[in-house]
Amino acid sequence: MTDILFPVLIVAGIGLLAGALLAVLSKIMAVPVDEKEEALTEVLPGANCGACGFSGCAGYAGALSKGDTKDTGLCAPGGSEVSAKIAEIMGLAATDIIPMAAVVRCMGNDDCANKKMEYSGVDSCKMASQLFGGDKACIYGCLGLGDCQRECPYDAINICNGIAIVSPELCKACKKCVAACPKGLIELMPKAEIKAAVLCRNHDKGALTKKECSAGCLGCTKCVKTCPEGAISMDNLCAVVDYDKCTGCGQCVSSCPNLTIKLLNK
Secondary structure (H helix, E strand, O other): OHHHHHHHHHHHHHHHHHHHHHHHHHHHOOOOOOHHHHHHHHHOOOOOOOOOOOOHHHHHHHHHHHOOOOOOOOOOOOHHHHHHHHHHHHOOOOOOOOOEEEEEOOOOOOOOEOEOOOOOOOOOHHHHHOOOOOOEOOOOOOOOOOHHHHHOOOOOEEEEOOEEEEOOOOOOOOOHHHHHOOOOOEEEEEOOOOEEEEOOOOOOOHHHHHHHEOOOOOOOOHHHHHOOOOOEEEEOOEEEEOOOOOOOOOHHHHHOOOOOEEEEOO
């Protein structure tokens, strides 16, 4: 009997000593918990998109709690609601965040854009663009291979007829698609206001653009001359809209010979 009991007592004693040692060490080596940082992390959406300029939601929460930033309005996906919660926790002023949505500045779908070759390779816009700018004749246009779609954490992007289309209702303006597009075609614009947008980034002369894509900007400057607010200017043969000046009157839409300008959010 003693032959069995004695080893059992030794093992039990070692277990008690190890448990006590772990308890002491856990107190000595414990990392202080920042309650504010934890509370901030809980109210943030957890998208970890980096739109705030920090390494995800935890990075933004840490920067706020440590005082590295006092800007409560850096979380675009969370919007004004999250900004108000952050302000309540930190005792700061809340920021009214204007809802934004991504827009793909290209209408060169398979019906409009001509192709210079057949691409057979990795299903990636980034990879395809390294081969003479991609398969489309317009080297500025959307390749429709879905890099932006795969990056979007909100399922707000679909590939339709060879180009990316954003659903503004689902978009949270996290900017992941902006970073993913190798052509730089995606930008943010106000979600709730009617604004004109030039859905093209082609910088070729009008005659060449016509050969490349029937939906391309011809650089004719008719929209610039028509806009009563002076909201449209030319950037290297391509029209661009200043959303701060645009009132959504639609005169530029009527004047565009290729129907490249659209009123969004209407």
